Amino acid sequence: EVQLVQSGAEVRNPGESLRISCKASGYTFTNYWIAWVRQLPGKGLECVGIIYPLDSDTRYSQSFLGQVSISVDKSANTAYLQWTNLKASDSAMYYCARFRQTEIHPFENWGQGTLVTVSS
Amino acid sequence: SYELTQPPSVSVSPGQTATITCSGDKLGDKYTSWYYQKSGQSPVVVIFQDSERPSGIPERFSGSNSGNTATLTISGTQALDEGEYYCQAWDGDTDVVFGGGTKLTV
Numbered sequence: 411e412v413q414l415v416q417s418g419a420e421v422r423n424p425g426e427s428l429r430i431s432c433k434a435s436g437y438t439f440t441n442y443w444i445a446w447v448r449q450l451p452g453k454g455l456e457c458v459g460i461i462y463p464l465d466s467d468t469r470y471s472q473s474f475l476g477q478v479s480i481s482v483d484k485s486a487n488t489a490y491l492q493w494t495n496l497k498a499s500d501s502a503m504y505y506c507a508r509f510r511q512t513e514i515h516p517f518e519n520w521g522q523g524t525l526v527t528v529s530s
Numbered sequence: 531s532y533e534l535t536q537p538p539s540v541s542v543s544p545g546q547t548a549t550i551t552c553s554g555d556k557l558g559d560k561y562t563s564w565y566y567q568k569s570g571q572s573p574v575v576v577i578f579q580d581s582e583r584p585s586g587i588p589e590r591f592s593g594s595n596s597g598n599t600a601t602l603t604i605s606g607t608q609a610l611d612e613g614e615y616y617c618q619a620w621d622g623d624t625d626v627v628f629g630g631g632t633k634l635t636v
Contacts, residue, residue: 445626455565455573455616457626469624472531505572513620516563516578523572 412436414506414521421527422496429492430524432506439487440464442508445517446480446491449503458504460512461489496528532621534629541635548604550632552617555598560619562600564593567631568613576615577602604634612636 417431432444446458459470463482470480477500482489489506504524507517534554542548552562562580565573575584577593580600590605600619604611617629 454614454631455567455618455628457628460624460626471625507573512623514561514579516575516584516618517565517573518575518578518584520572520574 412508412519414508414519416504416506416521416524419525419527421529423530424496424498424528426496426528427492427494428496428526429490430504430526432489432491432521434487434489434508437508439482440484442510443512444482444489445507445509446478446489447505447507447517449505449523451502458491463489496526498528498530500526501528502526532619532625532627534617534619534627536615536617536629536632538630539633539635542604542607544609544636545606548607548611548634548636550602550604550615550617550634552600552602552629553598554600554619554627557598557600557619558596560595562593562595563618564591564600564602565616565618566611566613567616573616607634607636609636 413435415433440463445460448456458474459480461468461480479492506521508519509515509517564577566576567573576587576591580595581593592603594601615632
């Protein structure tokens, strides 16, 4: 069974750093892209960026360039989303999702989401 | 940047057909996927590659895409279909674009 299990909810102060994770199981991690998707409270879905674990090919959506970094640890079958200077506006639910190929395949499996709260 | 436009809300009576549209420039030239999100849960894909249904998704869900509009159709809509629906397409091989979402009320 394919599973994407995300790390638990986090609370941070503005200016702090944070890394959240998405651990994959039930499939060959390096054969599928991982996407990170943000959902602001009461709002819609926005793609933060995508990464291909085999070669760490990483692509960020324009709105998130320079704001976050995405990485993987192939040995741990885990993808990460990281901030170095959190803002209150980063408070949101973040989902990871896997998909096979850009432009063609859907986000076929999703993690349960990680709620990030940034507040002083 | 590429944009997808959905109606904010659609209302349908139980047993009737719900139609949710998604508009974008030359959207028919791209593959569109549709996701369903129940409140407090992760999204689930219900249609991909315009009209394909993943295994486990009921046959009452169907999709089409032509010109500038993709359409999700739910035949014999049930109360359990209530929730938010998002369309999604790619702008090139880097940018994933989601529509703003449509709240379906049954």
